[in-house]
Amino acid sequence: MELEIFDHTSEKVSTAHIELIKKILDFAGNKLKLADDTEMSVTLVNNPEIRELNSRYRHVDRATDVLSFAAEESGNETPIILAPELAAELPVNLGDLFISIDKVAEQAKFLGHSFDRELGFLVVHGFLHLNGYDHEQPEDEKKMFTLQREILDQYGLKR
Numbered sequence: 001m002e003l004e005i006f007d008h009t010s011e012k013v014s015t016a017h018i019e020l021i022k023k024i025l026d027f028a029g030n031k032l033k034l035a036d037d038t039e040m041s042v043t044l045v046n047n048p049e050i051r052e053l054n055s056r057y058r059h060v061d062r063a064t065d066v067l068s069f070a071a072e073e074s075g076n077e078t079p080i081i082l083a084p085e086l087a088a089e090l091p092v093n094l095g096d097l098f099i100s101i102d103k104v105a106e107q108a109k110f111l112g113h114s115f116d117r118e119l120g121f122l123v124v125h126g127f128l129h130l131n132g133y134d135h136e137q138p139e140d141e142k143k144m145f146t147l148q149r150e151i152l153d154q155y156g157l158k159r
Contacts, residue, residue, distance in 0.1 A: 001029040002091065004041040009101050013044050017119060024120050028127050028151050037091035040130060042123065043098045050100040065103035066122045068129035071095040097126040113159055120157040124148050 003025055007013050021042055029038060045053075047063035055061045057069075071093045099122050108118035128144055135141035152158065 001026055001034065002037055002039045006043040008043055008045045008049060010046055013101060020116055020119060021123055024123055024155055025127060027155050028124055031151055032131060035092060038094060039091050040094040041096045044101050045098055047100055047102040050098055053098055063100055063103060065100055065107060066126040067098040068126040069096045070130050094130040117157045120152055124151050
């Protein structure tokens with residue numbers, strides 16, 4: 001997976017946590033059988049920045065833990081029409097994740113598990129949203145949460 005990680009936090013995220021994000025996304029991408037050149041980005045932020053994004057795009061004026069912006073969802077772009085051969089050569093861009101590192105720490109403490117577990121959970125949760133999974137309906141929730149748990153458990157980030 002081709003991944004860009006941006007760190008907008010006031011206290012920079014450790015190299016070990018950046019590596020965890022890369023490795024768990026590679027693991028999850030392999031689980032979903034995504035092409036190696038699939039692209040996405042992860043931006044690590046503090047609560048004020050995610051609150052601003054949540055307010056602007058979801059009209060909810062509070063900090064949240066993860067926001068997913070799927071590349072195929074917006075519908076605002078004019079489609080680019082390419083020859084099928086050229087289109088087949090372009091990588092798929094899943095979209096962008098924004099994760100509040102403040103919320104990772106708060107929720108890990110509240111839930112009584114490690115920072116790594118919570119970070120991995122939010123990364124996988126957002127990643128699944130970028131791949132079209134949701135939890136609006138009970139049957140969709142069961143499917144998404146089962147896959148989420150499988151990925152985390154198989155990777156080694158059990159509760």
